[in-house]
Amino acid sequence: MKINWGTGLVIAIALFISFILYFVIKVQSNAKYDNELVVEEYYKHDARFQEEMERVQNAQDLKQKPVITLTNQGITIVFPEPFVPNQIIGKVSLYRPSNKKLDFDTPISLSNPTLLIPKSKLVGGQWDINMEWQYNGKKYLTKESIYIR
Known part of the structure; x- marks a missing residue:
């Protein structure tokens, strides 16, 4: 099967988005990475x-x-x-x-x-x-x- 450049570009963008989403979810769900505001209220x-x-x-x-x-x-x-x-x-x-x-x-x-x-x-x-x-x-x-x- 031959992949043209358009299909390759879509696959690369999808992999990049998946990579970014993986790290965003990992940081948000792990208590080690605290992202709270410095001051309450x-x-x-x-x-x-x-x-x-x-x-x-x-x-x-x-x-x-x-x-x-x-x-x-x-x-x-x-x-x-x-x-x-x-x-x-x-x-x-x-x-x-x-x-x-x-x-x-x-x-x-x-x-x-x-x-x-x-x-x-x-x-x-x-x-x-x-x-x-x-x-x-x-x-x-x-x-x-x-x-x-």
């Missing part, structure tokens, strides 16, 4: 974007900003001297882009200007830190990424 989060930008701008406008550093003990957040520690309220959210199960929140409850997130809670890799806090009725949002070895 993504669209509600996106609707509050303008409010979030105002809080980020408030944090950028500060003369003395909180300092987030990685130390041997873990992640330390130091608030500058003008802030009274027990009047700062909020939370620090740590997001692990590669694994949603490692995400956690830590409330900001201070008696001194330093907040420590222990290294025992942190797995090596990339961490996105979102610090939502309020002082004297003004809301702030500080975002930073840290890589832990």
Whole structure:
């Protein structure tokens, strides 16, 4: 049986489509390949974007900003001297882009200007830190990424 070029082209396209569909189904059905959104309720989060930008701008406008550093003990957040520690309220959210199960929140409850997130809670890799806090009725949002070895 002789196959002309038109039939060969149709067979090649059908094989290519089958190949692509096989991998799409394999990735969608295997739990190893997680394709969830990074943030729960993504669209509600996106609707509050303008409010979030105002809080980020408030944090950028500060003369003395909180300092987030990685130390041997873990992640330390130091608030500058003008802030009274027990009047700062909020939370620090740590997001692990590669694994949603490692995400956690830590409330900001201070008696001194330093907040420590222990290294025992942190797995090596990339961490996105979102610090939502309020002082004297003004809301702030500080975002930073840290890589832990």
